Amino acid sequence: MGINIFDIAKEAEVSIATVSKVVNNTGRISDKTRKKVLEIIEKHNYTPNSLATALTGKFSYTLGLIIPNLANPFFGEIAKSVEDRARELGFSVMICSTDYDADREASYFTLLQKKRVDGVIILSGFEDQQTITRNLVKPNMPVALIARDIPTISINSVSIDDFVGGYEAAKHLIGLGHRRMGLIVENIRCAKERVRGFNQALEEHDLQLDESLVLLGEATVPNGKKLALQLLSGDEPPTAIFATNDLLAIGTIQAANEHGLKVPQDVSVIGFDNTMLATITDPPLTTIAQPMEQMGRQIVDLLVQELKGDVTHKQRIVLLPELVVRKSTGLR
Amino acid sequence: MGINIFDIAKEAEVSIATVSKVVNNTGRISDKTRKKVLEIIEKHNYTPNSLATALTGKFSYTLGLIIPNLANPFFGEIAKSVEDRARELGFSVMICSTDYDADREASYFTLLQKKRVDGVIILSGFEDQQTITRNLVKPNMPVALIARDIPTISINSVSIDDFVGGYEAAKHLIGLGHRRMGLIVENIRCAKERVRGFNQALEEHDLQLDESLVLLGEATVPNGKKLALQLLSGDEPPTAIFATNDLLAIGTIQAANEHGLKVPQDVSVIGFDNTMLATITDPPLTTIAQPMEQMGRQIVDLLVQELKGDVTHKQRIVLLPELVVRKSTGLR
DNA sequence: ATATTCAAGGAAAACGTTTAACTCCCTTCA
DNA sequence: TGAAGGGAGTTAAACGTTTTCCTTGAATAT
Numbered sequence: 177m178g179i180n181i182f183d184i185a186k187e188a189e190v191s192i193a194t195v196s197k198v199v200n201n202t203g204r205i206s207d208k209t210r211k212k213v214l215e216i217i218e219k220h221n222y223t224p225n226s227l228a229t230a231l232t233g234k235f236s237y238t239l240g241l242i243i244p245n246l247a248n249p250f251f252g253e254i255a256k257s258v259e260d261r262a263r264e265l266g267f268s269v270m271i272c273s274t275d276y277d278a279d280r281e282a283s284y285f286t287l288l289q290k291k292r293v294d295g296v297i298i299l300s301g302f303e304d305q306q307t308i309t310r311n312l313v314k315p316n317m318p319v320a321l322i323a324r325d326i327p328t329i330s331i332n333s334v335s336i337d338d339f340v341g342g343y344e345a346a347k348h349l350i351g352l353g354h355r356r357m358g359l360i361v362e363n364i365r366c367a368k369e370r371v372r373g374f375n376q377a378l379e380e381h382d383l384q385l386d387e388s389l390v391l392l393g394e395a396t397v398p399n400g401k402k403l404a405l406q407l408l409s410g411d412e413p414p415t416a417i418f419a420t421n422d423l424l425a426i427g428t429i430q431a432a433n434e435h436g437l438k439v440p441q442d443v444s445v446i447g448f449d450n451t452m453l454a455t456i457t458d459p460p461l462t463t464i465a466q467p468m469e470q471m472g473r474q475i476v477d478l479l480v481q482e483l484k485g486d487v488t489h490k491q492r493i494v495l496l497p498e499l500v501v502r503k504s505t506g507l508r
Numbered sequence: 509m510g511i512n513i514f515d516i517a518k519e520a521e522v523s524i525a526t527v528s529k530v531v532n533n534t535g536r537i538s539d540k541t542r543k544k545v546l547e548i549i550e551k552h553n554y555t556p557n558s559l560a561t562a563l564t565g566k567f568s569y570t571l572g573l574i575i576p577n578l579a580n581p582f583f584g585e586i587a588k589s590v591e592d593r594a595r596e597l598g599f600s601v602m603i604c605s606t607d608y609d610a611d612r613e614a615s616y617f618t619l620l621q622k623k624r625v626d627g628v629i630i631l632s633g634f635e636d637q638q639t640i641t642r643n644l645v646k647p648n649m650p651v652a653l654i655a656r657d658i659p660t661i662s663i664n665s666v667s668i669d670d671f672v673g674g675y676e677a678a679k680h681l682i683g684l685g686h687r688r689m690g691l692i693v694e695n696i697r698c699a700k701e702r703v704r705g706f707n708q709a710l711e712e713h714d715l716q717l718d719e720s721l722v723l724l725g726e727a728t729v730p731n732g733k734k735l736a737l738q739l740l741s742g743d744e745p746p747t748a749i750f751a752t753n754d755l756l757a758i759g760t761i762q763a764a765n766e767h768g769l770k771v772p773q774d775v776s777v778i779g780f781d782n783t784m785l786a787t788i789t790d791p792p793l794t795t796i797a798q799p800m801e802q803m804g805r806q807i808v809d810l811l812v813q814e815l816k817g818d819v820t821h822k823q824r825i826v827l828l829p830e831l832v833v834r835k836s837t838g839l840r
Numbered sequence: 841a842t843a844t845t846c847a848a849g850g851a852a853a854a855c856g857t858t859t860a861a862c863t864c865c866c867t868t869c870a
Numbered sequence: 871t872g873a874a875g876g877g878a879g880t881t882a883a884a885c886g887t888t889t890t891c892c893t894t895g896a897a898t899a900t
Contacts, residue, residue, distance in 0.1 A: 191850045226622045227559045228886035231855045252584040259605050271603045273591050290558045316510050426788050456758050458790030523880050560856035563885045
């Protein structure tokens with residue numbers, strides 16, 4: 177179909193080896209020949225077929241990114257930073273959105289293997305991260321984890337200290353005088369870590385979580401609203417609610433409004449992630465910030481290091497989340 | 509590195525052609541041989557190298573998507589739907605986020621050609637859509653446009669009728685009794701179409717736009733806020749503001765709040781896009797909805813049809829936007 | 841004048857598939 | 871008994887590169 181190296185070689189009256197050398201700036205080619213070849217390349221708008229290049233060479237210069245849902249701003253920001261950094265390093269990214277479907281997550285992994293990507297970054301949507309654990313038994317390709325972690329296996333990862341995140345959230349609320357808190361928790365391991373951290377802070381202040389105020393569910397705004405409504409209509413409602421991500425927190429604010437409660441006067445709400453959403457709610461959301469951009473960049477660096485063989489030891493990078501105080505939390 | 513078809517063939521004591529036929533379910537192979545081959549494939553976890561497959565075959569089964577910024581929910585939703593539909597049709601997607609950088613947009617186009625994607629979907633971030641117009645002079649690959657349109661060239665596209673969108677927005681505001689309106693306009697062609705439509709409705713009601721109330725700028729929340737503040741602090745501020753996308757509209761709501769004005773009592777705000785953001789602002793945003801999911805799916809269908817040679821005539825599909833009334837607009 | 845070195849470029853193998861054409865060999869049928 | 875037919879599998883070319891030797895001819899050194 178398209179023009180290929182033979183066509184160029186023929187028209188320039190040189191061998192394909194010469195063309196290849198001109199294109200890649202390798203070998204020794206006289207200025208005259210180089211110029212002639214370049215002219216013809218220009219004329220036909222020739223670009224080497226990377227499929228063929230990848231087939232001969234060691235790398236395809238393509239990375240895979242498996243992520244639950246691109247339409248979710250948290251994942252979108254991660255995807256963007258991964259793509260940006262990959263590009264800086266000369267890699268393209270094949271992005272795969274699983275829609276929280278475990279089969280799809282697994283089949284994407286296989287697909288990416290077929291496509292001979294040089295490595296895969298996974299942000300699993302599942303508690304047990306099935307894809308990874310299943311596939312890491314016989315990993316024929318570098319894999320790295322972002323924003324999630326599996327403590328038991330040796331794998332490059334960049335994530336945050338979820339425990340500290342939860343701890344900070346609780347500390348903030350306790351500092352504001354809250355004693356009775358509700359939790360809305362996404363059903364994944366890292367969210368549970370956040371709850372553990374939250375509990376730790378509570379214990380240090382001789383407080384105890386009322387287990388009936390801990391609700392689990394899927395991370396969407398409507399679901400956050402539903403669960404928060406449940407929390408707020410109880411006999412003894414909490415004065416503050418910690419939601420393990422911004423979407424749930426936003427649902428919580430909506431629930432409060434609907435229930436006739438003012439945020440933060442009647443009930444404080446604190447989220448997790450610090451996506452752009454946190455800045456546009458009313459009131460703007462106090463939340464625990466994850467460094468999404470940094471995570472994306474660092475995991476790409478780690479993965480590329482690994483696949484280039486630069487580094488022997490795998491790394492587990494743990495970034496620290498930070499409290500961002502806005503207007504959704506206030507004094508008891 | 510990995511295991512290949514030769515290894516399988518050798519261990520199964522058959523030729524590589526046989527292995528290939530087993531894998532692809534082509535040709536005639538006895539059940540016995542098939543079973544043996546499959547066993548060995550299973551044992552070694554063999555998957556054919558798609559680079560090689562793509563090299564021999566007609567397709568790479570990969571599409572490219574060039575888009576301004578994945579972190580923006582509008583683009584995220586589009587990217588998701590494109591990816592979803594592509595997957596259903598057996599294609600992977602290479603997503604390229606240009607960050608509104610014209611050079612990057614162009615270089616991504618070249619990159620995708622090199623990678624031998626079967627086709628490219630472009631959502632250009634630029635007024636003149638440089639990449640496309642420049643590259644469509646000699647297009648060696650199917651290209652399709654989403655959410656943007658170039659009236660002068662023959663190319664598959666799915667977009668909305670921006671004129672009607674603007675018209676609907678104006679009609680809504682006029683119906684609520686507004687007579688003096690401000691506009692915050694993104695600097696791209698489609699946004700200007702929206703303004704044209706807006707004007708049309710105005711004219712039909714013998715109203716005229718005060719040109720001093722039409723402000724242009726980049727589509728971000730902070731910028732929307734800045735421009736809206738400008739609008740609202742004028743001598744004779746508008747009673748309603750039409751922003752050509754949700755981000756700008758959200759900035760406008762923030763500006764109103766900051767300026768001590770209530771939305772919608774003191775000033776009405778209407779946006780464009782209907783991203784998830786519109787549901788989480790306070791008040792929830794009245795906006796003109798674009799069918800992002802449908803656009804994504806349809807453009808993939810069109811592109812795949814084109815590259816498979818199913819259809820001869822290119823299509824320009826124009827979807828109609830719809831007014832979604834929420835709480836940010838009210839009676840004058 | 842001959843040997844040595846070096847710059848410039850070419851030949852061919854390798855990467856991992858698919859596929860058209862072909863070869864066997866076993867049935868079937870007249 | 872021999873021809874025809876068809877099932878099962880093989881051979882080899884093709885896809886478009888990169889890269890490792892080679893070859894050639896000219897310049898330089900002795």
